[in-house]
Amino acid sequence: MTNLTELSKQMRTDMLKMAYSVGKTGAHIGPSLSLTEIIAVLYFSVMNFDPKNPQNDSRDRLILSKGHGVMAQYAAMKQLGMITDEVLLTFKKNGSKLSAHPSLNRELGIEFSSGSLGQGLSLGVGCALALKRKKSNSRVFVILGDGECNEGSIWEAAMYASYQKLNNLTVIIDKNNIQYDDFTDNILSMNPLDKKWESFGFETKTVNGHDTEQLIKILNMNAEKPVAVIAETIKGKGVSFMENNPQWHNGILSQELYEKALVEIGGANA
Amino acid sequence: MLDITPQNIRMWSLLGSCGAFGAAAESVVQENSNIVMLTADLCSFAGLSRFSKMYPDNFFNVGIAEQNMVGVAGGMAKEGLIPFVTTYATFASMRALDQIKVNMGYMKLPVKLVGMTAGLSVGILGATHISIEDIAAIRSIPNICILSPADSLETVKCVEAAVQIAGPVYLRLSGSMNNPPVYKADYDFVAGKAITLKDGEDITIIATGTMVHNSLRAAKLLKEKGISAKVVNMHTLKPLDVDAVKSACSSKMIITVEEHSVIGGLGGAVAEVLAGIEKKPEHLIIGVSDSYKPAGEYKYLLEQYGLLPEQIAEKIEQNYKK
Numbered sequence: 001m002t003n004l005t006e007l008s009k010q011m012r013t014d015m016l017k018m019a020y021s022v023g024k025t026g027a028h029i030g031p032s033l034s035l036t037e038i039i040a041v042l043y044f045s046v047m048n049f050d051p052k053n054p055q056n057d058s059r060d061r062l063i064l065s066k067g068h069g070v071m072a073q074y075a076a077m078k079q080l081g082m083i084t085d086e087v088l089l090t091f092k093k094n095g096s097k098l099s100a101h102p103s104l105n106r107e108l109g110i111e112f113s114s115g116s117l118g119q120g121l122s123l124g125v126g127c128a129l130a131l132k133r134k135k136s137n138s139r140v141f142v143i144l145g146d147g148e149c150n151e152g153s154i155w156e157a158a159m160y161a162s163y164q165k166l167n168n169l170t171v172i173i174d175k176n177n178i179q180y181d182d183f184t185d186n187i188l189s190m191n192p193l194d195k196k197w198e199s200f201g202f203e204t205k206t207v208n209g210h211d212t213e214q215l216i217k218i219l220n221m222n223a224e225k226p227v228a229v230i231a232e233t234i235k236g237k238g239v240s241f242m243e244n245n246p247q248w249h250n251g252i253l254s255q256e257l258y259e260k261a262l263v264e265i266g267g268a269n270a
Numbered sequence: 271m272l273d274i275t276p277q278n279i280r281m282w283s284l285l286g287s288c289g290a291f292g293a294a295a296e297s298v299v300q301e302n303s304n305i306v307m308l309t310a311d312l313c314s315f316a317g318l319s320r321f322s323k324m325y326p327d328n329f330f331n332v333g334i335a336e337q338n339m340v341g342v343a344g345g346m347a348k349e350g351l352i353p354f355v356t357t358y359a360t361f362a363s364m365r366a367l368d369q370i371k372v373n374m375g376y377m378k379l380p381v382k383l384v385g386m387t388a389g390l391s392v393g394i395l396g397a398t399h400i401s402i403e404d405i406a407a408i409r410s411i412p413n414i415c416i417l418s419p420a421d422s423l424e425t426v427k428c429v430e431a432a433v434q435i436a437g438p439v440y441l442r443l444s445g446s447m448n449n450p451p452v453y454k455a456d457y458d459f460v461a462g463k464a465i466t467l468k469d470g471e472d473i474t475i476i477a478t479g480t481m482v483h484n485s486l487r488a489a490k491l492l493k494e495k496g497i498s499a500k501v502v503n504m505h506t507l508k509p510l511d512v513d514a515v516k517s518a519c520s521s522k523m524i525i526t527v528e529e530h531s532v533i534g535g536l537g538g539a540v541a542e543v544l545a546g547i548e549k550k551p552e553h554l555i556i557g558v559s560d561s562y563k564p565a566g567e568y569k570y571l572l573e574q575y576g577l578l579p580e581q582i583a584e585k586i587e588q589n590y591k592k
Contacts (some may be wrong), residue, residue, distance in 0.1 A: 065274075104377050111348065113377050116368055121375070122338045126345020128354075133327065134349070134412035153369075 004212040008036045011075035012238050014267045018071050018091040019251070020258040025092060028100070030248035031145065032071035034176040034233040037061045037071040037210045042141060043080060045212075051080035054109030060138050061127050063110050065120020066145035066174060067101035068250075073110075074098050082108060102225045118151025120144065121171065125161045128169040128226075138167045141219075147179030149190050155200065161226045162201025169226040170219065171202065174209065177233035178246050197228035209233035238265050272297045272426055274456040278414045281520025282422035282528040285317070286447035288386050290422035292317025295354065299325055301457035302433065306346060308332060309356045310339050313513070316386055341365040343381040344373035352380065352433060357440060358392070359385025363404035374438035377413035382432045383408075388418075389480060390531030390558070391418035391446040393571040408440045409508055417461060418442040418536075420482035421452040424505060427459040435461060442507075444479035444529050445511040452483050455592055462506045464514035470500035473590060474518035476526040478504045478536045481556075485527045487579035490587065495587055507539060515543040518551075525554045525586055529577060531535075532557040554589050556582060 011035060019027035043049060047060040059101055064073055074091060077083045083098070090096035091221060097105055101115030112123050124142035131138050144154065161169055175193060177184050198204045203223040207214045209231030235249070236242025239261040242251070253261065272294065282290040295318060299305045309316050309331045322329040330338045336357055340442065343353035345478045355362065362385040363370070385404055392399045408414055421424040424500055425443060432439040452467070459465075466488055467482070477485035482503045489499040500521065502514055518524045524544070528536040537555030544550050558575045572578050576585060 028411050110343070113372060119341050119369060119372060122341020122369070123345040123348070125338070126342040126347075127349055128344045128345075129330070129342065130349030130351050133351070153337040153341065156333075156335035157341065160332055160335065160338055160342065191403075 001156060003016040004037070004040050004044060007044060007079055008040050010079060011040060011072065013034050013262065014088060015071045015267065016253070016258060016261050018074065018088060020253045021089050021117055022092045024252055026250050026252040027071065028068040028250050029071070029253070030178070030236040030242055030245070030251065031069045031174070031176065032064065033237045033239065033242065034209070034235045035069045035072040035143065035174050036237065037212050037215060038143065038172055038174060038231055039076050041212050041215045041219065043076045043175040045155055045216050047108065047141065048138070051082045054082070055106050058136070058138060061121045061124070061140045063111050063114070063124045063140070063142045064102055065114055065142055066117065066148050067114030068266070069145070070100070070102045073102065077108060077170040117145070117148045118153040121154050121157035121161070124169055125157050125164070125166060128161070128166040129164060131168060132166070137166070141172060142169070143172045143174060146173055146175040146177065146190060146193060147184055149173065149186050149193065149260070155173060158197070158202065165224070166226045167223050171226065171228045173228065173230050175230050176233045178244070178249060180237045182246050194230050196234065197230070200230035202226050203229045204230065205206055206232060210237055240264055273285050274423065275420070277453055279423050279454060282426065283449050284447065285422065286424055286449045287419070287425045287443035288315065288317040289318070289447070290425040290547045291384065291429060292321060294426040295321050296324065298429060298433050299328055302327070302352065304350060305354070305433065306330060306354045307354050307356065308339050310334055310336050310361070312357050312386070317354065322547060335363040336361050337369050338375060340369035340383070344369070344377070344379045347379040347381050352382065353571060354382045354384055356384045356386060358399060359388035359401035359404050360399060361438070363401065365406050367407055370408065371411050373440065375413050377583050378413050378437050380437055380439060380530050382439045384443065385585055386443050387446070388442045389444040390571040390575070391568045393446065394565055394567050396565040402531045402558045404442060405507055405530050405536070406538065408456065409534065409539065414438045414440055414508065416440045416442060416499070417459065417505060418444070418478045418507050420479060422449050423453045424459065425521070428505070431459065431461045442479065450483045452486065459505070462509050462511060464511040465503040467503055468499070468501040472498045472500040472521060473523040473586065474500045474502060474521040474529060475525045475527060476502045476504050476514070476518060476540060478507060478537065480529050481527040481577065484577065484582055485577045488582040489543065491580060491583035492579065492586060497587065497590060504536060507536060508538050510543065512543050515540050517581055519547055519549065523549060523554065523590055525556060527582055528557045530557055531560060531561055554586065556585060
């Protein structure tokens, strides 16, 4: 079995490399780091996904609705052997397939383009309905941001998912408590978020979004209804000066900060 | 395939474009069980009452939530279904415009978006329900084919074509019940290829949707005034039949007629082609002026905007220089 702690460390290191490589353009490093364990657990433990055959019809579907966190997904793809170091560093460069927000790519198993917030859950509901029609056992995972839950279309989709009893659908909310402008509590607090999902008809569980064992247990749970997992995370997790700091939603890494961050990530689990 | 008989054509015309759409839906699903119909609480309005009972597994009523509907259709399309999404044209096109851009434009997911009662036909309900902006909005998004049938038979043809087209489609249904037929018998319909309905020497009228019928009638009136008009049915607004526009340049005047804003619709599309042509005649754009008028019945509003056959003929006559 893959050592998820070591894997998460390598993913974080690659995310920092990507963010540093784009220079003063900056990158969504904070909201990518908060996703690390969620993405790691999905690709390396929970999901039925063959990196050598990413279009296999029996695969589980992963939809990253909070598309700005895509560095975590690219980092996982490198660990899966789907992209090389060289390709990884094309991130956010002109014409690259590794765009700042995910672009639909069947070879990379990127199910949909995202970046315009609030749309991924509807796509997931459509997939889940189609999969049920096909009598497929594939599951659908949709990752949302907590800030993204401000979007009304999320709740349109949530209503319909529970009405349709889509127990093949799991929503994971990366609840890092920070959105673009500031802490969510200072913009539009969604608390109590768990009660909202519950009242919309979801089997709702709250977990530590950086605890891989907890995540695996919850994500493998069978339910009669669609599932909402509130993953409590720390934005910028792993790098002290980024952690829980709204400045790092989208940030620029100087050489000095980059080196400092690398040491912290490398040393975190040494 | 539906039988195209005089009786059926009469029945579809009576039902109008929504009813004709429903009949076509029942037909295409028999040949392809991957076809599904979605609606946002407008099942009977979209002509789908019988469909929903006959094919419950192919029918999804998502409630009053258009953005979710287009998103759900995107997910279904990615999984190999052929989803038709139905609601009033104004909500279909603009309530969910970002979803249309991302899913249909950017990702090219083969969603078939159906805008019912496009134009002015539901004008009695107010400007919230009319749709005079939908072509402009959707035409500006890459990769989406736009079909705008002239009558109920062509609506049936367009539904069949939309199934065959591999990519995303916006099907713009204009007119009301008792839609006057342009076609009285079967004919060849090819998406992207305009149809000349009447030849003429002096001017070319290019029309779309309901205005094809009104333009044919206008052409008759113009004939009495000694103006010979060719009438072209531009049933596909995107990709536009550029050759049809080029060949219209040999006449003394080009007139576009549409039940849509004069900004960004058929007139705009034709003007974009003409801009690149050196020798071209004058182009008169007839459509809904850039305004919202007080609510009123269909014919009343057509008159307010100068879109009745007599008004079209008169406007052309005024502008035509021999």
